[in-house]
Amino acid sequence: xxxxxxxxxxxxxxxxxxxxxxxxxxxxxxAYVWLHRGxxxxxxxxxxxxxxxKYVDYAMHRVRILRHFKIEPxxxxxxxxxxxKKGTEVDRKKRRDENLARAKALAGQGKHSxxxxxxxxxxxxxxxxxxxxxxxxxxxxxxxxxxPYEADAQMAYMERLSxxxxxxxxxSDLLVFGCKHVLFKLDTTExxxxxxxxxxxxxxxxxxxxISLLGWxxxxxxxxxxxSGCDYLPSIPGIGLxxxxxxxxxxxxxxNVIRAVMMEGxxxxxxxxxxxxxxxxxxxxxxxxxxxxxERLVHLMDVSDEEQWDEEKEAYVGMYLEPSLAKQIAKGDxxxxxxxxxxxxxxxxxxxxxxxxxxxxxxxxxxxxxxxGKGKMIAASEKSKGTSLLTFFTPKAKLESAPRGxxxxxxxxxxxxxxxxxxxxxxxxxxxxxxxxEDVLAKRKxxxxxxxxxxxxxxxxxxxxxxxxxxxTTAEKVTDVSNDVSDTESVAGPSTLALMKQGKENVPCxxxxxxxxxxxxxxxxxxxxxxxxxxxSYSKWDSPEMSSPTRPRIYGAGNSLSDDDxxxxxxxxxxxxxxxxxKSQGTPSRSPGRILVHGTPTCPKRIRDVAPENAPGPDLRxxxxxxxxxxxxxxxxxxxxxxxxxxxxxxxxxxxxxxxAGRCVDDIFDEVTPDDEEIETQAVTARNERVANGWWEKWxxxxxxxxxxxxxxxxxxRRETTITADGRHRSIAIQQSRTRDLPQGRDLRSAARxxxxxxxxxxxxxxxxxxxxxKARTGSSTxxxxxxxxxxxxxxxxxxxxxxxV
DNA sequence: ACACGAACGTCAC
DNA sequence: CGTTCGTGT
Numbered sequence: 001x002x003x004x005x006x007x008x009x010x011x012x013x014x015x016x017x018x019x020x021x022x023x024x025x026x027x028x029x030x031a032y033v034w035l036h037r038g039x040x041x042x043x044x045x046x047x048x049x050x051x052x053x054k055y056v057d058y059a060m061h062r063v064r065i066l067r068h069f070k071i072e073p074x075x076x077x078x079x080x081x082x083x084x085k086k087g088t089e090v091d092r093k094k095r096r097d098e099n100l101a102r103a104k105a106l107a108g109q110g111k112h113s114x115x116x117x118x119x120x121x122x123x124x125x126x127x128x129x130x131x132x133x134x135x136x137x138x139x140x141x142x143x144x145x146x147x148p149y150e151a152d153a154q155m156a157y158m159e160r161l162s163x164x165x166x167x168x169x170x171x172s173d174l175l176v177f178g179c180k181h182v183l184f185k186l187d188t189t190e191x192x193x194x195x196x197x198x199x200x201x202x203x204x205x206x207x208x209x210x211i212s213l214l215g216w217x218x219x220x221x222x223x224x225x226x227x228s229g230c231d232y233l234p235s236i237p238g239i240g241l242x243x244x245x246x247x248x249x250x251x252x253x254x255x256n257v258i259r260a261v262m263m264e265g266x267x268x269x270x271x272x273x274x275x276x277x278x279x280x281x282x283x284x285x286x287x288x289x290x291x292x293x294x295e296r297l298v299h300l301m302d303v304s305d306e307e308q309w310d311e312e313k314e315a316y317v318g319m320y321l322e323p324s325l326a327k328q329i330a331k332g333d334x335x336x337x338x339x340x341x342x343x344x345x346x347x348x349x350x351x352x353x354x355x356x357x358x359x360x361x362x363x364x365x366x367x368x369x370x371x372x373g374k375g376k377m378i379a380a381s382e383k384s385k386g387t388s389l390l391t392f393f394t395p396k397a398k399l400e401s402a403p404r405g406x407x408x409x410x411x412x413x414x415x416x417x418x419x420x421x422x423x424x425x426x427x428x429x430x431x432x433x434x435x436x437x438e439d440v441l442a443k444r445k446x447x448x449x450x451x452x453x454x455x456x457x458x459x460x461x462x463x464x465x466x467x468x469x470x471x472x473t474t475a476e477k478v479t480d481v482s483n484d485v486s487d488t489e490s491v492a493g494p495s496t497l498a499l500m501k502q503g504k505e506n507v508p509c510x511x512x513x514x515x516x517x518x519x520x521x522x523x524x525x526x527x528x529x530x531x532x533x534x535x536x537s538y539s540k541w542d543s544p545e546m547s548s549p550t551r552p553r554i555y556g557a558g559n560s561l562s563d564d565d566x567x568x569x570x571x572x573x574x575x576x577x578x579x580x581x582x583k584s585q586g587t588p589s590r591s592p593g594r595i596l597v598h599g600t601p602t603c604p605k606r607i608r609d610v611a612p613e614n615a616p617g618p619d620l621r622x623x624x625x626x627x628x629x630x631x632x633x634x635x636x637x638x639x640x641x642x643x644x645x646x647x648x649x650x651x652x653x654x655x656x657x658x659x660x661a662g663r664c665v666d667d668i669f670d671e672v673t674p675d676d677e678e679i680e681t682q683a684v685t686a687r688n689e690r691v692a693n694g695w696w697e698k699w700x701x702x703x704x705x706x707x708x709x710x711x712x713x714x715x716x717x718r719r720e721t722t723i724t725a726d727g728r729h730r731s732i733a734i735q736q737s738r739t740r741d742l743p744q745g746r747d748l749r750s751a752a753r754x755x756x757x758x759x760x761x762x763x764x765x766x767x768x769x770x771x772x773x774x775k776a777r778t779g780s781s782t783x784x785x786x787x788x789x790x791x792x793x794x795x796x797x798x799x800x801x802x803x804x805x806v
Numbered sequence: 807a808c809a810c811g812a813a814c815g816t817c818a819c
Numbered sequence: 820c821g822t823t824c825g826t827g828t
Contacts (some may be wrong), residue, residue, distance in 0.1 A: 005809095008822080036820095040818045058818080120818095170820085238828085240809050 002173030003225045005241045007184070009211065010175070013200040017183075019191045022166065023070035027183065028155040030169035031075040031144070034059040035125045035133060043120040046129075047100055053349045055125075056133045063142055065188055074164050075137060075144040077130045078151045079329060079336035083315050084232040084283055096122040127335045128345045134332040135344075139351035145292055145330050149318040153287040153300050155179070160300075163292065168193065176225040177284055178218045211245050222284060223254040232280040238267045254281075279316050288318035290330045296323040 007014075038055030045052040059075075066073045081089050103118035130146070137144045147154030152174055155167045159179050166181035167174055174182045175196055183193040201213040201221070213221065227244035229235030235244075239261075247257040254277055262269045270276075286299040297320055303309055314320075321329065328334040335342050 004821095037817055042819085054819090238809070242808060 002171045003176055003228060003230055003241070005228070006175065006225065007172040009241055010196055010201075010204065013196060013204050014184075015195045015197075015200075016192055017195045019066065019069040019071060019193065022183075025165040026072040026074050026143070026163070027066065028158050028164040028167045029062075029066075029073045029075045030151050030155065030167070030171065031059065031077045031130065031133065032125060032151060033170045034062055034075075035130060036123075039123045039125060039129075040120060043123045044116055046123050047103060047119040051346050051348075053132050053346055055129060056136050056349070056351075059133050060136050060140070062186065062188065063137070063140070065191065069191065073142060073168075074158070075133075075142060076151045076155050076158070077127075077134075077144065077146040077332070079127075079147040079149050079154075080318070080339075081337065082149050082283065082287070082318055084280070092124075096124055098122075127332075127337055128343050131332050131342050131344065132346055132349055135349065136351035139353045141353075144332070145290060146332050146336055148288055148290050148297055148321060148326060148329060148336065150287060154289045157289040157298075157300050158292070161291075161293070166195075173225065173230070176222055176230075178221075211242065220248055220252075222281065223257075224248050226277060226280050226284070227254060227257065230280060232283055233276050236261060236267050236269050236273065279313065282313050283316050286313075286317045288320065290326055292330070295327045295330075297321055297326045 035055055038058030039046055041058060042052040042054040044050075045054075063073050063075075099118045099122035103115045103122060106112075106115035106118065127146075134144060134146075145154065145158075152169070152171065155164070155169070156174060156177050156179050158164045159167055159181070166183055167179055168183045168186060170184060172184070175198065178198060180198045182196050182198075184196070185194045187193070201216070204211070204213050216224075224241065224244045226233060227235060227239055227248070228241040229239075236258075239247075244257075247260065248254070251257045251260050255274065258269065258274050258277065261267050285301045286303055288297045289300050290296075291298045297318075299317065325334065325339070329336045329339075333342055334340065
């Protein structure tokens with residue numbers, strides 16, 4: 001989805017890169033992708049409502065892999081639905097239900113393997129599941145943020161701010177919006193990714209596709225993508241990427257292209273297409289995202305004063321949420337969809353901080369960690385230079401690693417154990433290369449085994465697997481890596497990688513007791529296979545040189561960059577915001593990290609763009625019958641990147657480059673089809689209603705994981721969400737275990753209500769737009785919710801409320 | 807040539 | 820869910 005065919009088109013500028021090439025950088029990760037894949041392993045459990053957190057393991061495994069290569073992942077979660085995609089959501093929900101029904105039917109007949117096939121198809125990643133991962137991220141001090149709307153826009157924004165230096169996703173369309181470095185297809189066997197850099201677009205000249213983007217501005221590139229069909233707007237039938245490219249090349253602007261196509265008359269241009277095109281463009285350019293620095297919602301790209309802005313656009317880019325609410329959503333404490341306190345669907349899942357073994361902690365670098373807390377921002381800001389920091393700290397790293405004297409022995413104790421159990425070998429010394437090699441081999445073996453099993457269910461395969469099958473092809477890469485990392489690796493503990501790769505993530509166990517073991521037990525070998533708890537590997541990433549500077553402890557317990565304790569010893573006990581966040585970084589600028597935690601102090605609320613208007617949110621698709629599709633991509637507009645190619649069209653800052661012209665065209669268009677508006681409006685209205693209903697049905701009533709599941713631990717819990725008959729009135733009851741939390745609860749409630757009222761308005765306004773009324777309401781709701789002080793003061797109570805320590 | 811629908815394989819266990 | 824394959828204009 002995204003932009004179908006775009007990746008193949010850009011094949012020639014795809015570069016295979018080894019993860020080690022990104023050492024020292026912070027990379028934004030589309031968390032949804034990992035979560036979704038992670039559900040594969042436990043689709044049946046999820047679909048049938050059983051508790052599981054296997055999907056967390058999958059994601060954390062990848063987090064560890066990145067960290068192994070000194071890449072600091074910054075996970076970005078999807079938030080609430082945008083009007084443009086609501087229809088899609090509803091339709092998906094339908095399909096999921098159908099698949100679930102089939103699965104259950106099959107399961108009932110005992111056909112479990114077949115049933116699983118459908119279970120897999122009906123699994124949906126919910127914010128509550130994401131929250132489980134967030135808990136694990138907090139425990140390990142991994143930066144994350146929940147986007148108010150789409151993760152793609154959020155990631156694009158973060159790259160623009162230099163909070164991250166690249167974006168790891170499986171979705172191709174981030175490119176359309178000017179992200180500079182997009183990484184695809186993380187291969188955990190080879191530890192590689194496919195990188196596409198915006199700056200390489202120009203060199204795409206006569207590639208296999210035969211098209212050139214030399215001199216194309218972001219505006220044009222985006223237009224090409226939208227015209228060819230994107231998540232927000234289906235293409236004019238018969239127009240794909242190539243055609244769009246050809247047409248744009250000829251007519252320069254989208255307006256011209258659309259006009260030309262209409263004139264030609266060969267293709268059926270849907271009514272209102274130009275207008276819809278503009279809306280889609282707006283979503284790409286100005287979608288609301290969360291600014292981790294200022295802790296409030298902002299537009300991906302500022303909306304210029306000249307830009308024509310109306311309620312429709314306002315609704316399309318995502319409604320404004322006041323800072324305190326936005327922040328809590330960003331942290332994961334409030335569900336971005338229901339706007340109610342996040343329900344912990346599995347309170348017994350309590351990820352523990354993977355504390356390095358004590359000896360390691362004390363013996364090896366300790367001091368480093370804090371000092372550099374702030375280094376994170378530095379790292380982020382210098383991201384383009386990526387290696388700068390790395391270089392800076394390199395000397396130290398080498399020093400540490402070089403003399404394997406002290407640190408080594410310490411590790412030695414931990415490593416051998418790991419090595420032995422994991423690798424299953426007796427040899428005590430192994431180089432990283434060897435370990436990796438083995439790991440790779442193991443994976444391959446596994447693959448081969450599987451293949452063979454498929455072909456012939458005999459045991460031969462097993463025998464094979466027992467021995468080394470050496471596909472020489474891999475040797476190269478592995479070797480390279482080892483060279484780069486070996487030093488630090490030795491310090492950190494060679495077995496880490498192997499452990500990670502073993503597949504069993506030691507993520508905190510689902511069982512209550514498990515965590516303790518890994519935490520306290522000096523010898524945390526818990527799993528049957530001898531897999532270590534994840535903790536051991538953790539220490540490695542903490543090697544001072546890299547981690548401190550790079551690691552943004554954003555919303556995690558780690559927020560307290562300034563922590564005085566080594567590692568995150570306190571992480572365990574400190575829930576989300578528990579972090580002590582004393583020292584405020586001198587530069588309030590971008591230290592994604594703790595900012596949230598501090599929360600309070602920094603909140604400069606600039607009411608500058610506070611424009612909580614709501615407007616009807618028509619579904620673009622609705623305008624053209626019900627086209628399906630829809631995915632999850634949004635883009636950002638990093639316009640400036642175009643510098644090199646801005647030659648031909650437009651201004652470097654496309655923000656509104658096309659607007660004026662567009663407006664004119666738009667007007668013309670509208671004039672031509674005066675009645676369309678009305679028709680459209682009706683269609684939109686109907687659609688919205690359906691969408692809204694479906695939306696509430698799906699989310700408000702809490703589908704898969706019924707809210708009925710009460711969290712037994714003292715924490716905020718939602719007792720119920722009620723939708724009255726007319727579907728417009730919702731009463732929310734939040735029950736809190738602690739009375740002192742009440743203020744917070746009230747706050748949340750009012751905030752939620754307010755937001756809900758927004759939704760209502762949007763909904764209602766789409767029916768009979770009474771703009772005056774809308775504005776009035778908006779105003780009032782805004783004032784109502786503005787109680788930052790109160791929210792702040794209740795911070796402690798909130799923290800306490802979220803302590804899920806039993 | 808291009809767009810689109812169908813088919814297969816990925817992911818992962 | 821994505822890319823390849825085949826067929827349709």
